Amino acid sequence: MQNKIGKAFAPAHISGIFIIDIKKDPSLSGSMGCGICLEDGAVTEVRPSKETIIRINGIVTGAPTTLSAIGLLTPEPVLVDTKLDIPIGAGFGASGAGALSAALSLNEALSLDLTFKEVAGAAHCAEVTNMTGLGDVTGMTFGGMVIRKKAGAPFRGIIDKIxxxxxxxxxxxxxxxxxxxxxxxxxxxxxxxxxxxxxxxxxxxxxxxxxxxxxxxxxxxxxxxxxxxxxxxxxxxxxxxxxxxxxxxxxxxxxxxxxxxxxxxxxxxxxxxxxxxxxxx
Missing domain, CATH: 3.30.70.890 (GHMP kinase, C-terminal domain)
Incomplete structure (x- = not known):
């Protein structure tokens, strides 16, 4: 397990329409709306480490949303390497893509044996808590053009697709x-x-x-x-x-x-x- 590396991709998500729906429970919070996923996005590698370090495009960064998602899934220290081919802070869901791809990779690297609902749920809750996004992780989980009919973490809200x-x-x-x-x-x-x-x-x-x-x-x-x-x-x-x-x-x-x-x-x-x-x- 020591040498195991997890690697995952999460697509960019452009939200076109959204309705804010915040509740006390972040897994039931988020947004309704519609957006599109792109072939560009985030590719993340995760491996066990002596301390948790997150690098985005080779630069060590705080990445609070990714850090929160990891914290919800494991206390183990890991090295996270994310390659983004989308801009940050420009409406592409970069925070969500980084967190979701990291959570998926982490599950594999540490053999956590969690389901997609559990992994994506951690990324979603991290996004909502850090206020870096509301519905991006749900869109990214399913791909394509996702209509979010009811707010909430992936598999908890209600979705449809165009x-x-x-x-x-x-x-x-x-x-x-x-x-x-x-x-x-x-x-x-x-x-x-x-x-x-x-x-x-x-x-x-x-x-x-x-x-x-x-x-x-x-x-x-x-x-x-x-x-x-x-x-x-x-x-x-x-x-x-x-x-x-x-x-x-x-x-x-x-x-x-x-x-x-x-x-x-x-x-x-x-x-x-x-x-x-x-x-x-």
């Missing part, structure tokens, strides 16, 4: 947005929840990839977190015949068929919708 191909998603990020600062603003929470309920209702009427993008853009507009550049980029994609919205919660625009419109705003990144959820590799 059938989707591995459609290409392009994005451009500008600045970071602190998830914590938005989630702790009571007035902003009310605005988000009012808009979220309205847009999710519209999405249920026509659960397609295209309508998800349309309702997400309307949600982003309703909650007024768009920077001028985000607004301009979304409009440019629309004018070019594509669909775009703001990644929640990030100063980031993601698009389908942007037809080159995002290029004028800076470096454009591309990935595809991943219908595979988090898994060992």
């Amino acid at each position: 059938p989707s191909r591995n459609t290409k998603i392009s994005w451009i990020e500008f600045n970071e947005i602190s998830t914590k600062s938005v989630l702790s603003d009571e007035l902003k929470q009310k605005t988000i929840n009012r808009a979220g309920k309205s847009r999710l209702k519209e999405l249920f009427k026509k659960p397609t990839v295209e309508n998800f993008m349309i309702q997400s853009a309307a949600f982003a507009k309703d909650i007024e977190l768009m920077s001028p550049r985000v607004k301009d980029a979304i409009e440019a994609v629309k004018a070019a015949g594509g669909l775009a919205s703001q990644a929640m919660l990030g100063d980031t625009v993601f698009a389908i068929n942007d037809n080159g419109a995002l290029m004028e705003f800076g470096k454009v990144h591309e990935s595809r919708i991943s219908n595979a959820g988090a898994h060992l590799i």
Whole structure:
């Protein structure tokens, strides 16, 4: 067991619409809403160690969400190596992807013999407690385009999915947005929840990839977190015949068929919708 290494992948998750639902029990808390998973994400290796150290892209970091998830699963010290090919603080669920891939890897490395529900539950509770996300871990657990119908940890909340191909998603990020600062603003929470309920209702009427993008853009507009550049980029994609919205919660625009419109705003990144959820590799 001493030399055993666990390795797992968790996809990025872009939330397009969400409704905050916080309860005393973090496993019953989280958000309702809808988001998409990407083939880009987090790959994490975990091995036994003399002390717990977390490295992200080779740099030692505090990574509170990953640290909390580990603490919920074992008292044993481990070395965690996470490689992220998504930006942090830009609405891709980097904290959740790091925590979920670390929890899955940890289960294998230490032969904890836990189920997916237990492992993903720890990552979800760590996210909610640290206020780094609410529904990302649930989306990442199942992959694809997950509709979260009832808040809670994976396998405790209620989910559905919008059938989707591995459609290409392009994005451009500008600045970071602190998830914590938005989630702790009571007035902003009310605005988000009012808009979220309205847009999710519209999405249920026509659960397609295209309508998800349309309702997400309307949600982003309703909650007024768009920077001028985000607004301009979304409009440019629309004018070019594509669909775009703001990644929640990030100063980031993601698009389908942007037809080159995002290029004028800076470096454009591309990935595809991943219908595979988090898994060992």
